[in-house]
Amino acid sequence: MGLHHGDSEKKRRSPWGVLALALLSGIAMIRNGADVSLGPPQPAAAASLAGRAQGETFIPLALEPLAYAPVERVRIPAINVDAPVMNVGLDPEGWIAAPPAHDPNMAGWYQNGIAPGQRGTAVVVGHVDNLSGPAVFYGLGSVQKGQHIEVSRFDGKTVVFEVYGVEVFAKDNFPGSQVYGDTGQAELRVITCGGGYSEAHGYDGNVVVFARMVRIH
Numbered sequence: 001m002g003l004h005h006g007d008s009e010k011k012r013r014s015p016w017g018v019l020a021l022a023l024l025s026g027i028a029m030i031r032n033g034a035d036v037s038l039g040p041p042q043p044a045a046a047a048s049l050a051g052r053a054q055g056e057t058f059i060p061l062a063l064e065p066l067a068y069a070p071v072e073r074v075r076i077p078a079i080n081v082d083a084p085v086m087n088v089g090l091d092p093e094g095w096i097a098a099p100p101a102h103d104p105n106m107a108g109w110y111q112n113g114i115a116p117g118q119r120g121t122a123v124v125v126g127h128v129d130n131l132s133g134p135a136v137f138y139g140l141g142s143v144q145k146g147q148h149i150e151v152s153r154f155d156g157k158t159v160v161f162e163v164y165g166v167e168v169f170a171k172d173n174f175p176g177s178q179v180y181g182d183t184g185q186a187e188l189r190v191i192t193c194g195g196g197y198s199e200a201h202g203y204d205g206n207v208v209v210f211a212r213m214v215r216i217h
Helices: 178-179
Strands: 071-076 082-088 109-110 120-126 150-151 158-172 186-198 202-216
Touching: 082 120, 120 178, 150 186, 150 202, 158 186, 178 186
Parallel strands: 082 109, 120 186
Antiparallel strands: 071 082, 071 150, 109 120, 150 158, 158 202, 186 202
């Protein structure tokens, strides 16, 4: 379970750079117990990275990156997400592990990577659904540009990220370098499954939210 490896590569390498997570959710997941006949929301074209207004540029804010600290909680007010975050490592095959599927409101953060607020790209993952129905990031595809994601850390700081893009990528052609690459800023990716779904194969894509740090409190 998790997200597929990106850039059509199967080589074992660092989780950052060109590595995508293993299939995060949807493989062998049968949606029942809730009205999910239409499936989870999918990103709108206006929210995509390519949908930026002509001439739009990002001017980095004068925010000093933070030191490493574990993550405690993630909040996405626009989709009513307020979830604890557990540390996750690698599974036996070398992929980043997903949170336990039986806990629908649990997100995961790869503790050996970048911490939210550090320079680089931090990654938070979570299931879109489980055997009982929708899970923590079921609504992730409906997130819009300009909305905020708050990540609380165990050092008492909360980092606020602003969304600048939402995409759905096919799992068999996941652009790992685009998703995980270091932009020179403190950034966050929130990832779950999306795209088409079949009971035989699960979800065929991953929803990825791109966000950058705009505030610390």
